[in-house]
Amino acid sequence: MLLGDIIAHLDDExxxxxxxxxxxxxxxxxxxxxxxxxxxxxxxxxxxxxVRLFSDGAADEDWITMLGIMGQSAEPGLACLRRMVEFALRPPERSQTCEHGH
Incomplete structure (x- = not known):
């Protein structure tokens, strides 16, 4: 199954x-x-x-990591979902700037 097919299936609730x-x-x-x-x-x-959040907002590193994990998995669809859910559960990243306006 192609990655696009996996993502399309997992987009179904x-x-x-x-x-x-x-x-x-x-x-x-x-x-x-x-x-x-x-x-x-x-x-x-x-x-x-x-799934939609990952598809729309994941960085290249996230995609590469997920593809590597999928390639090593007997169940690539489940591996894909796991990574996408873990991505969605991450706390929002904070800005790297200081509060002094520099």
């Missing part, structure tokens, strides 16, 4: 929800449930949003 369970990662699933609750959406919807 029901597919993303099922894939989250297939990850067999209770810690990650708990983090997704907490984040989805705070966002007021179902975990599957959060995962589908994570």
């Amino acid at each position: 029901a597919v993303a929800a099922e894939a989250l369970v297939q990850l067999n990662d209770l810690v990650l699933l708990g983090r997704v449930r907490e984040a989805s609750s705070q966002a007021g959406v179902a975990p599957g919807a959060f995962a589908a949003r994570a």
Whole structure:
């Protein structure tokens, strides 16, 4: 399956929800449930949003890392979802400037 096909499938809330369970990662699933609750959406919807967020905003390094992990995985679709969800769960980056206006 091509990467574009994987992303298109994971953009579906029901597919993303099922894939989250297939990850067999209770810690990650708990983090997704907490984040989805705070966002007021179902975990599957959060995962589908994570796919779109990654697709729209990930840096080149994030894509390269994900592709490398997918290449080594027996389940590249699940590896893709894991990286995209982890990306969405990252805290927002703070500006590197100081508060003195320099």
